[in-house]
Amino acid sequence: MNTYEHSVALDISRCTGCTTCLKHCPTEAIRIRDGHAHIISDRCIDCGICIRNCPSNAKKATYSKLDAVMKYKWKVALPAPTLYGQFEELEDIDYVLQGLLDIGFDDVVEVAQAAELVSAYTRLYLKNEGITKPVISSACPVVMRLISLRYPTLREHIMQLLPPMEIAAKMAREKTKREHPELSDEDICICFISPCPAKVSYIKNGFGDYKSEVDEVVSISDIYFNLLNVMRRGKVPVPFSRAGMIGISWATSGGESSAIFNDKYLAADGIENVNRVLDQLENGNISSLEFIELNACPGGCVGGVMALENPFIAKARLQTLRRYLPVSQTYLQGDEREYIPESYFFEEMPTYRPIQRLSENFAESLRMMADIQKLRSELPGIDCGACGAPNCRAFAEDIVRGKAKRDGCVVEKSRMMDEQLQTKEQNDHDSP
Ligand code: SF4
Ligand code: SF4
Structure with a gap:
């Protein structure tokens, strides 16, 4: 369980879902879901870059008055x-x-x-x-x-x-x-x-x-x-x-x-x-x-x-x-x-908390990694951000982790619809 207390937070009421912060976050810690940004706590390093870049002042630092x-x-x-x-x-x-x-x-x-x-x-x-x-x-x-x-x-x-x-x-x-x-x-x-x-x-x-x-x-x-x-x-x-x-x-x-x-x-x-x-x-x-x-x-x-x-x-x-x-x-x-x-001195080094680990099980991690690579090669590769992830690789990872669906990609969705349409036309054509 993540118990890290962050100092960078989102004011949802101000967020327009514009994706600016998504493109700037150095650890791919932001996703756009339901029209506004979400910060993935495990990945955020509290660098404040999203605060600096948000045009709507929706990201803020928390501190004492x-x-x-x-x-x-x-x-x-x-x-x-x-x-x-x-x-x-x-x-x-x-x-x-x-x-x-x-x-x-x-x-x-x-x-x-x-x-x-x-x-x-x-x-x-x-x-x-x-x-x-x-x-x-x-x-x-x-x-x-x-x-x-x-x-x-x-x-x-x-x-x-x-x-x-x-x-x-x-x-x-x-x-x-x-x-x-x-x-x-x-x-x-x-x-x-x-x-x-x-x-x-x-x-x-x-x-x-x-x-x-x-x-x-x-x-x-x-x-x-x-x-x-x-x-x-x-x-x-x-x-x-x-x-x-x-x-x-x-x-x-x-x-x-x-x-x-x-x-x-x-x-x-x-x-x-x-x-x-x-x-x-x-x-x-x-x-x-x-x-x-x-x-x-x-x-x-x-x-x-x-x-x-x-x-x-x-x-x-x-x-x-x-x-x-x-x-x-x-x-x-x-x-x-x-x-x-x-x-x-401090005695202990900070604990290693890998953001890229996909599973506690090594074999499972390797399988998921292979799935991500395959999926990434099938996605359009234009890193448009319309899916709510910062790039196609991160989107592929979200799908493999079960956090997103493939039809969240607008290009993929359009391709799937084309395929369905073609299948339907073919079926209509084949039927007596
Ligand atoms: S840059 Fe600001 S307004 Fe745009 S998605 Fe991020 S938090 Fe929301
Ligand atoms: S504070 Fe830094 S790491 Fe955290 S969400 Fe903002 S840009 Fe990403």
């Missing part, structure tokens, strides 16, 4: 570095952090600060013998889910370090408990301010054996106007940002890789490119690399569907902001330079 967060006694904001790229002519990150306090958060822990720690520990991690290289970053939850659905042999390449959001959440909780021992767990809300719906799914479902420390996720696009209102008042902020160039760079593709201080890396963004790299790695065609950074969104996290600003503009703003920052504001001390703390 700020009002729900404000009901907690103690709220800690974890701003993703992408948030800083949303504001025009922002000279100082502290204005954003002050804004978060002014709209009601009690404290702020920057994900950029945690990202600098993860970068420092990644450099240590890569020195370990016995790890499978190239190491694939674990930061993008869409990529992690894609690997767990499609690329079983690549799971051992995943870096077992927790992503920056999770490290920031741990730091936030520890700090709150240290400074406010009077607060109970129920009083505290660790709230990630996210550019991406996949982070919501990650928090709901955990990661391998790991349960997230984040309590709520709000979207950057939701919080932006609240922040803008208070930032316009021009209140001079207390300086407390701990983000350096490295931390801010995580918002854009290539930023995480550049912080490993080693040029044997590859950084790819956009789901099609991610698939190309993973295919090539699976086929053994990528050698002599130490590290692979993959971001499902175009341009990296700045391209997330829950961000507001054009990703190219956000990237340019972050470049300007970075110019006045030190390379890093977080340095490892003492033993930290030798060992990665145990609490920074």
Whole structure:
């Protein structure tokens, strides 16, 4: 039984069944049935591409509203570095952090600060013998889910370090408990301010054996106007940002890789490119690399569907902001330079949940595969989408799985009707 909780959902009342999302979904997770889209839960990786492409705004990301967060006694904001790229002519990150306090958060822990720690520990991690290289970053939850659905042999390449959001959440909780021992767990809300719906799914479902420390996720696009209102008042902020160039760079593709201080890396963004790299790695065609950074969104996290600003503009703003920052504001001390703390690891790799498995029985799977291939060769092969599946192969698979009927194909239906007509004419002709 599928128990995965998704963060991308459909508003049926808005869906016109236009098939746009069908053509864009990278995992063939959408079908059009009864005049509107359906998402096949087992296949969806919460990439948000259908949200970006739906002309009717019928696909939406689910996340918490700020009002729900404000009901907690103690709220800690974890701003993703992408948030800083949303504001025009922002000279100082502290204005954003002050804004978060002014709209009601009690404290702020920057994900950029945690990202600098993860970068420092990644450099240590890569020195370990016995790890499978190239190491694939674990930061993008869409990529992690894609690997767990499609690329079983690549799971051992995943870096077992927790992503920056999770490290920031741990730091936030520890700090709150240290400074406010009077607060109970129920009083505290660790709230990630996210550019991406996949982070919501990650928090709901955990990661391998790991349960997230984040309590709520709000979207950057939701919080932006609240922040803008208070930032316009021009209140001079207390300086407390701990983000350096490295931390801010995580918002854009290539930023995480550049912080490993080693040029044997590859950084790819956009789901099609991610698939190309993973295919090539699976086929053994990528050698002599130490590290692979993959971001499902175009341009990296700045391209997330829950961000507001054009990703190219956000990237340019972050470049300007970075110019006045030190390379890093977080340095490892003492033993930290030798060992990665145990609490920074997750133990179990995400489970392999193959989307292409046709049956639990191997012989049955092979038979179904052969049936799909035969059927596919008989279908028109024009991938028109009129049947409600993204292409003729997916339609053939739906038929073999018992989820669709052959006459759902308009071309096939017309051919069948022609055949029936010809048979009838022949019978009429033959009868005395
Ligand atoms: S893009 Fe998909 S969800 Fe949006 S209206 Fe068309 S069929 Fe419906
Ligand atoms: S979120 Fe991505 S995987 Fe899921 S239905 Fe939309 S496009 Fe497909």
